[in-house]
Structure formats: C-alpha cells, structure tokens
Amino acid sequence: MSSFDGLGYEEFRRMAGDTSLNQHEKIGFPSWYRDGYEKAIFRDITGKLTNINGRDKTILDIGPGCAGLPRLLIDHSVACGHSLVLLDSPEMLSHLPHHKGVTKIAGFYPNCEQALDGWKGKFDAILCYSVFQYIFVEANFWKFLDYSIELLASGGQMLIGDIPNISKRKRFFSSSAGIQFHQSFTNSTDVPKVDFRSVETHCIDDAVILGVIMRARAQGCDAYWLPQSPSLPMANRREDVLIVKT
Template sequence: MAVSFDDIGYEDFRRMATDESLSPHEKIGFPDEYRDIHETAIFADIASKLTNLLRPSQTVLDIGPGCAGLPRRMIDLCQEREHELVLVDSSEMLSHLPDVSGVIKLPGFYPDCGDGLQPWLGRFDAILCYSVFHYIFVEANFWKFLDLSIQLLAPGGQMLIGDIPNVSKRKRFFASEAGVRFHQNFMQTTEVPHVDFRAVETNKVDDAVIVGVIMRARAEGCDAYWLPQGSALPMANRREDILIIKP
C-alpha cells in the first residue's frame, strides 16, 4: 500500500501506527522500497555525522523515531555503547519498539512535550531528528523546536537534523540534465519536469528555511553546518542535513 508524503502530520502518524495493514515503513510515511534495503547506509551516514554516538556512555535523544528499522538500530547501538537513550514520539509509535534497559520512552509531540524533558536540560550528547523536521516546520513553532533542542544539548553535544526535503534543492536537481533523466526513467515518460524557480511553495522547507535554522543556531552560540547526504542514500539528490554542535 503506497502512502502519500504530503498533507500528513502527527495525528495521522498516530493513526497509521495502529493500522495493521501498513508495513513499519508505511506507518512512518515511506514506501518499503525507499527504506528496506537502504537502512544500513542511512544509519552509517547518521553515525558518520553524529560522531558522539560512537563514544561510550553518552546521553542520546531521538526525536520522532517512528517504529521501523532505524530506531531499532539506534537502540542496539546505545545498548552496545552503554548510552542512555530517550525516545520522543506518540505512544502509538513507541509501543512498537522494544522495552529495554537504558531506553526511556517519552510520549508526546516535540517540542510541546518540553516539560517532560526538563531533567535533561544541558545533558544530551547527541540529538537525532531524522525525516521529521518538515512535519515540525508545518505543525509547530520551529524556532521553539530549535531553541529547546539547543537548551538540551550538553557542552560538546551534537544535533543532526537529517533527511530534510529541500524544495530548492529538488528544483535545482530537476532542472539539471541528471534530474531530467531521473524523472523520465522513474516515471517512464519522455516529458521534461516543470520547474519554476520563482514559485514559493507553501509549507515546504527551502534554502531560506535551512539558512534561517543555521543562523539561529549560530546566534545561540553553536556551530552549525549545512551537509549533503551520502550518495548511496535513496533521496540524496533532493534531501539535506543540518549538523549543530554546542562548543
């Protein structure tokens, strides 16, 4: 069953989490073919940027982990490295993940569940928000999201806002020869994709949003970087990452 990427939000994901007709990937809004064979490469790309994950005895936050393979890999890594891991998502999503020592499940919609995270202010060595920011951008105050996340970081802490669909990057790609070939092969058509660089797309993350997040993080005393995804990732041609580091 195909699941649309558009016009879904937190309450939709809560409902999808309980829909037994959906696969774990579909419950989080992805067709199986976008994640099934790619999770090893995706998690390796995450760990190559969120390098504190590879240290021992870290405190880790995963925002909106969902219920498919990536949070299970995160749980396994945290168990192996003796990390404390906090998972924030709906209770419906979290119920699909194993209950193991060192893993704390905090039900709620981030950042509106910030009160429950007060004990961890200034304590997280690594924060991951993967394939989630574009939903927070539409449904929440994304400055509140960023400000709370920075407050939660420990000195030397890292935050990866990963797998961000950037409509500006997507337009650049589909205006290129490689993008035209990709579109024609994927859609089995000879048509050239329409690209309008002047059109503002409502509720979509673009270059301006990413620059704004980076500049806000830097204004709050952090280093922040705009990073490409590894070429082996399934949507690297139209998605990007932001890495924030608190000195």
C-alpha cells in the same frame, strides 16, 4: 490539520495502529524508499553525529517512528552503554523493543517540556531524522530549534537529518541528471516543470535551512549544512544540518 504531504502527529498516530500498513508505510514512506537502505542511512548518521560512537552518552531521538532505523539506534546504544530517550507518540513507541537504558516518552515535540526539562543541558546527541518537515508546518520551528539547543550538553551535537529541500529538488530536476532520473522513474519522455520564482507553501527551501543555521550560530553554536551520502535513496533532493553546542 495542515502538514507536509497531509501528514502530521495525529495522522501518524493513526497510521501506527493501522495493521494494513507495513513498518515503512506507518512512518509515511513507500517500502522501496527505505527497504534495504536503513543500514546505509545509519552509517551516514553515525558519520555525522559522531558523539553516539563513544561510550556512556545520553541521546535523544525525536520522532524515531517504528521501522528499522530506531532499532539500529537502540542496538547501537545498548552496545555502547548509552542512555537513550525515544520521544514519539505512544502508538509508535509501542512497536519498539524495551531495553535497559532506553526510556520512552510519549509526546509531541517541542511541546513536551514537562517530560524533558530534567534533561536540559545533558544530551550529548540529539537526532531528528525525516521529521523536521512535519514540525516545520505543525509547530513553532524556532521553539523546536531553541529548545533543542537548551537540551544539548556542552559539546553536544544535533543532527536534523533527511530534510526535504524544495530548492535542491528544483535544482536537481532542472539538470540533465534530474531529467533522466524523472524520465526513468516515470517511464516517459516528460520533462519536469521547474519554476524557480515560485514559493511553495509549507515547503522547506534554502532560506529555511539557512535560517536554522544562522539562528543556531547566533546562540553560540557551530552549525553546518551537509550533503547526504550519494548511496542514500533521496540524497539528490534531501540534506542534513549538524549543530554543535560549543
């Protein structure tokens, strides 16, 4: 199986059951990438995916994992009276608490139509956070996008968040701020090597993100390319896409 950083659906299933890994490592992050940042990440999400701030909404979280972020969404949804659907592997979902109004569906998105077709046109908000890079390699990402738009209600929003963009990363590491960041991180005087002419296989770049935006707009949606808050740990090399079904 080939996927981003060697990870994919089956590998995440294995990691979810690995008792030697903490909750951040189970979802593919070292602890310092997420520990202490999850509330700030959730604030950034709610500032963009604004439909989840209302009452009695229907929400889908694609690949929530098992760390703190889905727990914040669960607590928020329960408090707001939302109907929340969590879709991930059974191993990941087993770590998350059960609550009234929270439905867990085990499966690999977007190849899960049998479980989700009943919600077509009903979701007020869809969240896909730190997951698109795996779907991009392991699945048909046009099907991912097209099916997600089908699931959205009129006025529904989808946030494809925390997208690692190799083009943004190159721009950052060719800047003086990026060079200083790299040298501080590596405790060295090395200058990052950046080749703007190379195409990295299995990596998301500006062209992919622009393609997602244009395809969503071609289906009658509004779509926006958004920066992350500078307070987030990887804001200098990750970005978000917000899609609104009109």
